[in-house]
Amino acid sequence: MSAARRRAAARPSPQPRTAGPFEPRALALTITVGAAALLFVFPFYWLVVAMTHSTTEIFSSNPPLLPGDHLGENVSHLFGGTGFGRAVLNSVLAAGIYTLVGGVVCTLAGYAFATYRFRGAGLAFTLVMVMLAVPFNLTVVPLFKIMVKADLLNTMAGLVLPNLALPFGIFLMRQTLQGFPRELVESGRLDGVGEFGILRRIVLPAMRPSLAALAIYLFLASWNDFLWPLVLLRTSDAYTIPVSLASLHGLIDTDYGQLLSGTAISALPAAGLFLFLQRHFIAGMLAGAVKQ
Structure with missing residues (x-):
């Protein structure tokens, strides 16, 4: 190697120019x-x-x-004279049950659609996709009649049951689980592991981002739901936060200090949950979007 080539090789390569802040x-x-x-x-x-x-x-x-x-006065009047504390408890209970049970239902349905091949699977999944395009407002009256016949008006079961098989949740889990290596599932079956064992020990640990995204979506869907609780719930003791806040609007006068205090308090759990699981939420929403 000549001296010129040795000097050229020893000279540091130019770094790519980056834009300065100004x-x-x-x-x-x-x-x-x-x-x-x-x-x-x-x-x-x-x-x-x-x-x-x-x-x-x-x-x-x-x-x-x-x-x-006036913060202390607004908050004390909100919890002391309007039953807002009971509404917070009802919302926490309803959102927690809905997130837990709905997550199990959507995960099992998504796993079935992604893993098994059975007669009518295409038609069943097509119906799930069709339900994504049906506004919930169109199903309120039939659902209300079903709740009346089942004697579930003004109950926690009636509040949670109708939307457990959430179409978007099933679609999200199915798309995510389709990208899971089938070889791992087959190896688990060869080792004698049952289907629930495969799902719990092999599949779910790798699906944590998607599970976090599903949990956030289900929690927010229940926490912010207004129309169905308004139709179903009959007494103020059973109100959730959105219905309780709507009841603060008086016919003549409205205390907006209390109303805005309740609105701010109701936003804290949802914002905290999203910030805590933000990284997993973004990763879970993108899972299955790109095929390897």
């Missing part, structure tokens, strides 16, 4: 993203600020942008 394109992108973030965050900030003020202050000519001193 270059026009990077600066414009930073400003745009920052403005969009403020646009989305500001309503939540104002909600937190408004829950610390009275109704008169909220609707004043100069709306408050800084916290006030």
Whole structure:
């Protein structure tokens, strides 16, 4: 090797040039993203600020942008005189049961569609996909009549049962499990492991991101549901959070300090769950989207 070639080989290769933070394109992108973030965050900030003020202050000519001193009063009146605490307990119980049982139902159905080949499987899955396009509003009246016949009005069972086999949950788990290596399932069968053992010991440990995504989706679907609890529940002791908040609207006067306090409190569990499982949620929603 000549001296010129040795010098060329010893010379460090040029590093790719990266855009600095103050270059026009990077600066414009930073400003745009920052403005969009403020646009989305500001309503939540104002909600937190408004829950610390009275109704008169909220609707004043100069709306408050800084916290006030009515937070304790609003929260104490909300839990003391409206039964909101009972509604929180009902929502936690309903969302917890729905997430747990609905997750089992959707996982088993998705595993069956992805693993087994049986007569009518295509038709059954087509019906699941059709139900994705049917608005829930169209099924409210038939479901209500079924609940009346089954004597499940104003009960936790009537609140949870109708949507356990959630079409989107079945579709999500089926698409995810289709990408699972069938060789592992077959090897488990050859080793004498039963189907539930294969699902519990082999399949589910590898499906944690999808299970987290399914859990978040089911929890939010139950936690934010308003129409079905409004139709089904008859007494204030059985109300969930959305129905309880709607009942705070008076015919003549509404205490918006209490109403916004309840709204902010109701958003905390959902936001906390999403932040805690955010990484798994994104990975689970993308699982099965790309085939190897």
